Amino acid sequence: MSNQVEHKQQAPLLDLKQVTKRVKNATTGEEEHTILQGLDLHIKLGESVAIVGASGSGKSTLLGIMAGLDQASKGEVWLNGKPMHTLDEDERAAVRADGVGFVFQNFQLLPALTAVENVSLPLEMSGQHSLKQCRILATEWLNKVGLGHRLTHSPTQLSGGEQQRVAIARAFACQPKVLFADEPTGNLDRNTGKYIIDLLFELNQQNNTSLVLVTHDEHLAQRCQRTIHIDDGKIIADSLLAQANASAQGANP
Numbered sequence: 001m002s003n004q005v006e007h008k009q010q011a012p013l014l015d016l017k018q019v020t021k022r023v024k025n026a027t028t029g030e031e032e033h034t035i036l037q038g039l040d041l042h043i044k045l046g047e048s049v050a051i052v053g054a055s056g057s058g059k060s061t062l063l064g065i066m067a068g069l070d071q072a073s074k075g076e077v078w079l080n081g082k083p084m085h086t087l088d089e090d091e092r093a094a095v096r097a098d099g100v101g102f103v104f105q106n107f108q109l110l111p112a113l114t115a116v117e118n119v120s121l122p123l124e125m126s127g128q129h130s131l132k133q134c135r136i137l138a139t140e141w142l143n144k145v146g147l148g149h150r151l152t153h154s155p156t157q158l159s160g161g162e163q164q165r166v167a168i169a170r171a172f173a174c175q176p177k178v179l180f181a182d183e184p185t186g187n188l189d190r191n192t193g194k195y196i197i198d199l200l201f202e203l204n205q206q207n208n209t210s211l212v213l214v215t216h217d218e219h220l221a222q223r224c225q226r227t228i229h230i231d232d233g234k235i236i237a238d239s240l241l242a243q244a245n246a247s248a249q250g251a252n253p
């Protein structure tokens with residue numbers, strides 16, 4: 001029993017082993033395009049990781065597989081100690097609901113709901129709190145992202161930066177161990193983007209939430225502890241491995 005607990009504590013938050021993604025050609029139905037080619041990757045709790053690379057290199061596909069939204073064609077994906085590669089859609093949804101947050105480039109708020117309802121909904125769906133508690137938590141999180149004065153606004157009444165702050169409050173309200181974000185500043189102007197970046201790292205530090213961010217934004221990538229460069233479905237550079245190699249060479253000149 002104590003060994004199991006120890007193993008769980010030491011296991012990486014996210015562990016990818018030889019992950020390959022192939023997609024079928026929509027018209028011929030034949031398997032022909034390999035998007036990801038045998039990726040190995042380990043990410044720890046609290047780590048902040050930027051995934052960079054040219055458009056079409058496979059970043060969003062990789063993020064979707066890491067977050068359990070999509071499945072690899074081959075290989076293993078362990079998220080929060082769970083073997084995602086062996087789980088069906090409902091089981092993966094349960095893993096996502098317990099410890100995984102998402103933020104997207106286009107915010108993806110529900111347009112018919114107010115800001116506080118958007119943040120409250122996933123809390124209500126988790127069934128862990130009463131409706132009243134969910135609304136209190138949602139209000140607290142909107143206050144934390146500086147939107148206490150916008151609780152009953154609908155997404156169309158909010159600016160892009162405000163909508164992204166609602167999306168961040170919604171993700172963090174569920175106390176995720178890891179937050180996945182695909183181009184979170186992609187639709188924002190520079191100043192608003194900077195506010196969002198500061199907010200993500202503040203919450204990363206306060207909550208020890210891992211951040212895994214796909215980004216073209218150099219400022220955002222620079223703030224991360226680690227940068228992983230993807231090209232044509234392969235990891236061509238990982239700053240963590242580069243640092244480890246450099247210090248090994250320093251130790252054995």
Ligand SMILES: Nc1ncnc2c1ncn2[C@@H]1O[C@H](COP(=O)(O)OP(=O)(O)O)[C@@H](O)[C@H]1O
Pocket residue numbers: 023024033035053054055056057058059060061062
């Ligand atoms: N479901 C799919 N079916 C066919 N091709 C896809 C699919 N998803 C992505 N692709 C292709 O795979 C490549 C990588 O896509 P993506 O992961 O979105 O790249 P990135 O996010 O780095 O721009 C692109 O060439 C894209 O057109």
Ligand SMILES: [Mg+2]
Pocket residue numbers: 059060061
């Ligand atoms: Mg993409």
